[in-house]
Structure formats: C-alpha cells, structure tokens
Amino acid sequence: MNDDNMAADVRIGLIGLGYVGLHIALLFSKRYAVRGFDPNTDRVKALNSGCDSTCEVSSERLLEAIADGLVCTDNADDIRGCNFYVVAVPTPVDANNTPDLGPLLKASETVGRALAKGDYVVYESTVYPGVTEEECIPVLERESGLRLNVDFFAGYSPERVNPGDKVHVPSKIVKVTSGSSPEAAARIDRLYDSVLEGGTWAAPSIRVAEASKILENVQRDVNIALMNEAAKIFNAMGIDTRDVLRAASTKWNFLPFEPGLVGGHCISVDPYYLIRKAEVYGVYPRIMSEARRLNDGMGSYVAAQTIRCMNRKGITLAGARILILGFTFKENCPDIRNTKVIDIVTSLEEYGAGIVVCDPWADASLVKRSYGIDLPDYVPDGPFEAIILAVAHDCFRGLKLDRLRAPLSVVFDVKGFWEAEVADGRL
Numbered sequence: 526m527n528d529d530n531m532a533a534d535v536r537i538g539l540i541g542l543g544y545v546g547l548h549i550a551l552l553f554s555k556r557y558a559v560r561g562f563d564p565n566t567d568r569v570k571a572l573n574s575g576c577d578s579t580c581e582v583s584s585e586r587l588l589e590a591i592a593d594g595l596v597c598t599d600n601a602d603d604i605r606g607c608n609f610y611v612v613a614v615p616t617p618v619d620a621n622n623t624p625d626l627g628p629l630l631k632a633s634e635t636v637g638r639a640l641a642k643g644d645y646v647v648y649e650s651t652v653y654p655g656v657t658e659e660e661c662i663p664v665l666e667r668e669s670g671l672r673l674n675v676d677f678f679a680g681y682s683p684e685r686v687n688p689g690d691k692v693h694v695p696s697k698i699v700k701v702t703s704g705s706s707p708e709a710a711a712r713i714d715r716l717y718d719s720v721l722e723g724g725t726w727a728a729p730s731i732r733v734a735e736a737s738k739i740l741e742n743v744q745r746d747v748n749i750a751l752m753n754e755a756a757k758i759f760n761a762m763g764i765d766t767r768d769v770l771r772a773a774s775t776k777w778n779f780l781p782f783e784p785g786l787v788g789g790h791c792i793s794v795d796p797y798y799l800i801r802k803a804e805v806y807g808v809y810p811r812i813m814s815e816a817r818r819l820n821d822g823m824g825s826y827v828a829a830q831t832i833r834c835m836n837r838k839g840i841t842l843a844g845a846r847i848l849i850l851g852f853t854f855k856e857n858c859p860d861i862r863n864t865k866v867i868d869i870v871t872s873l874e875e876y877g878a879g880i881v882v883c884d885p886w887a888d889a890s891l892v893k894r895s896y897g898i899d900l901p902d903y904v905p906d907g908p909f910e911a912i913i914l915a916v917a918h919d920c921f922r923g924l925k926l927d928r929l930r931a932p933l934s935v936v937f938d939v940k941g942f943w944e945a946e947v948a949d950g951r952l
Contacts, residue, residue, distance in 0.1 A: 535716065536560075538607030538639065540632045542568060542597060544579050544790075544860070545649060545684040546613035548695045551582060552720050553611075554595040561597045562604050562635070569599040578888065580859050581688065605639045609716065612636065612661075613649040613684060615790065622797045622817075624653065626660055633661045637668025644677045647713055649684040651739060651795045653802035654732040657681045658705075678709035681731045682717060683738030688789070689858030698723045703734035742795040743813055748782040749792070750816035753823055756784035756952045760830065766952060767941045784952040785940060786827070786865040786915065787820040788854030793863045824868025827939055827952070831869075831911055832876070834935040834949040840910050843877040848909040848929060851916020852884035852892060852900065856940075859886045866915045867896050881905060885920055904929070911935050917942045 542563035575584040704710030728734040756766040854864040889900040908931035917940040938951035
C-alpha cells in the first residue's frame with residue numbers, strides 16, 4: 526500500500542482507553558479513522574464529555590479529536606469493520622506476583638470476534654517474550670477462524686507512555702515496532718512512523734520487541750534498588766545520600782537514578798513477568814528478584830526511619846498525629862495504582878499513630894474504595910508530631926511547615942524535596 530493511500534484505507538480499532546490507549550487513540554486520530562473501545566462505561570462517558578480523569582489529555586485536545594472523528598465506545602461491536610487493531614490493556618500481577626494475562630486474553634477474544642481477512646493486530650501491553658505469539662495469537666485464530674500470516678497479520682509495538690511526563694510524549698519518542706512476517710513488520714512500522722515525530726526502530730522479531738520493553742523497566746527497577754540500598758547504608762553511617770549523589774554525578778558516566786518509593790503499574794509490576802518466565806526456563810534471576818524485594822520494602826523502611834527520628838527526640842508514637850503528604854505513585858500525577866505510600870500508612874498504624882494523608886492530585890473517592898483511606902480536601906492544620914513528604918507534588922512547595930509542626934516534631938523527606946536542614950531524616 527502506498528503511503529498516500531494509507532490514510533484513506535486504514536481504520537484503526539483500539540482496545541483499552543486508559544493511560545496508554547488514550548494517547549494512542551489521539552496519536553492515530555490525527556491522520557486515521559479511530560474507534561476506541563473500553564468496557565468501562567463511566568470512563569467512556571467521561572471521555573466523550575471531554576474529561577480525562579488521568580489528567581494526561583486536556584479537555585480541549587480531547588474534544589477536538591472527537592469532533593474530528595475519534596469515536597470512544599463501550600460497545601465492542603463498534604470496532605467491527607476496522608482493519609488495524611491495537612491492544613493496550615493492563616497486564617497486572619496477582620497477590621502472589623504471578624502474571625495475570627486475563628485482561629490481555631479477553632481483549633484478544635474481543636478482537637478475534639471482529640477480525641477479518643487482511644486485518645492487522647498489534648499489541649502494546651507489556652509482557653514477557655512469547656506472550657503475543659504463544660498466548661494471544663492462538664486466541665485470535667480460535668475466535669476468528671483465520672490463520673496468522675495467511676489471513677491476518679500481527680505485531681508488537683511496546684508502549685512508552687510515562688504518566689505525568691509532558692516532555693517525553695508519545696508523538697516525540699522513538700517507537701519500537703515488529704511484525705509476524707517481514708511484510709507485516711514493514712507495514713506496521715510504516716503506519717506508526719506516519720504519525721510519530723520521533724520515528725521508529727524496527728525490531729527483528731516480536732519476541733525481541735517484547736523483551737526490549739520489559740528490559741527497559743527491569744533496568745530502572747534494578748538501578749533504583751541500588752540507590753535505595755545505598756541510601757540505607759549511608760543513612761546508617763550518618764551520610765546524606767543526596768550529597769553523595771550530587772558529588773558522584775560530576776562524573777560523566779554516572780547514571781542519574783535516585784532512591785525512593787517504587788510504585789505504579791510499570792516498574793513495580795513488569796519485572797515479575799520476566800522473573801516468572803525466566804524460572805520456567807530454569808534461570809533464577811537473583812538481581813531482578815532482589816531488586817523487587819528491596820524496592821517493595823521501602824515503604825516500611827520509611828516508616829521505621831520516621832519512628833527512629835521520633836524516638837531520638839523522645840516523641841511517643843502511640844497517639845501521635847502524623848501527616849503524610851502525597852499518596853499517588855509519583856509526583857504531579859493522579860495515578861494511585863500500586864502506590865507504596867500505603868505501606869508507610871499501614872506500618873505506622875500498627876503502632877497506634879493517628880495518620881492523616883493529604884494529596885490534592887488523588888481522587889479521594891477512588892482512594893477510599895481502593896485503600897479505605899479518607900483524604901481531606903485540603904492540608905489540615907497542625908500540630909503534627911511527624912510530617913512525611915512521600916510524593917514531591919509541586920503544590921506542596923508553598924506549605925508553611927511551621928504551621929503544621931508541633932513544638933516537638935520530626936520531618937522525614939522521602940524525595941529530597943526540601944533543603945537538608947529542614948528534614949530530620951530523608952532518603
């Protein structure tokens with residue numbers, strides 16, 4: 526197909542309108558007809574009214590795309606008649622950190638029932654190598670009665686959406702692409718390249734593309750774990766970790782990772798996909814597994830360090846009022862998925878402390894349903910015997926700590942948000 530004819534001939538059906546899917550829908554809708562399906566009726570209604578609860582897309586941009594032809598629907602039948610399907614659904618883990626492919630396989634069933642000869646299906650969800658070909662394509666074939674590379678074609682192009690990041694937006698980053706045949710790979714690469722400013726990088730196979738995505742997140746997880754371990758060591762030695770990082774970063778090849786809480790739906794989840802698959806092949810990934818264990822324990826470590834600071838000042842923990850600033854998994858973002866701030870809360874509540882959590886970015890009703898925590902509409906007045914800065918939202922910069930602190934109190938700064946002399950402890 527000539528590129529000049531591509532816009533008229535391509536009809537994109539998108540499955541999943543969350544953090545990733547909505548970005549993809551808007552990206553493709555600039556040039557192609559796009560129908561986005563999501564089973565969450567409330568989400569679809571909100572999008573059609575111009576409201577994106579993830580705060581990733583402005584109302585103006587969303588309404589403009591809808592006026593130009595973007596269709597958001599909760600009816601799976603509405604994607605029938607498309608010929609290029611993109612799957613962007615969550616890939617979570619269960620309570621035992623075992624990969625849960627349920628949403629991905631259900632999405633594959635939905636696409637399979639709509640699939641016709643000559644169609645393409647591209648997956649963007651983060652998975653371990655082999656999922657697209659070993660798990661998803663058999664579902665497509667079963668539901669459609671069609672055969673891969675004979676009747677339809679498939680590919681994998683890993684998402685690179687960073688919630689809250691207004692610089693590395695999807696249109697400007699390099700996108701990895703792949704296909705089930707050389708011809709399919711070329712077609713898929715050309716389609717993505719037609720809407721990207723950053724261009725594409727064609728992987729030699731679907732499995733390579735899958736592996737590249739999961740390695741991106743594993744690498745970040747391991748490096749942050751190293752910084753968290755270093756922070757524990759330096760704290761024990763009475764050395765300010767942030768001072769060490771500033772000094773070390775003067776070397777040209779020092780990597781700019783920092784200690785902190787590792788939550789969210791990517792680096793706190795995705796490594797388990799590779800870890801579990803590696804074990805199937807008889808390989809026990811010790812570094813990856815230890816990084817996950819270490820990072821998952823940072824919430825309780827922050828709580829323990831706060832208690833340590835309180836004990837040093839003779840502050841009784843039982844009955845103390847403790848203010849935790851921030852609940853989302855990262856700064857200036859409303860996403861509360863897999864937030865590790867909850868570990869700080871539960872650890873301190875075990876000692877009988879009265880915890881107040883404040884986060885203007887988080888949806889209070891969602892936090893209540895998901896974690897059972899009541900968020901006030903504003904930062905309440907003190908006095909608090911302890912203040913923990915857990916998430917570095919810009920809106921916290923104007924806070925007057927003197928108004929919040931009790932005469933005898935501690936401040937623990939997880940993110941190095943304030944000057945060193947302000948905090949009694951920090952990572």
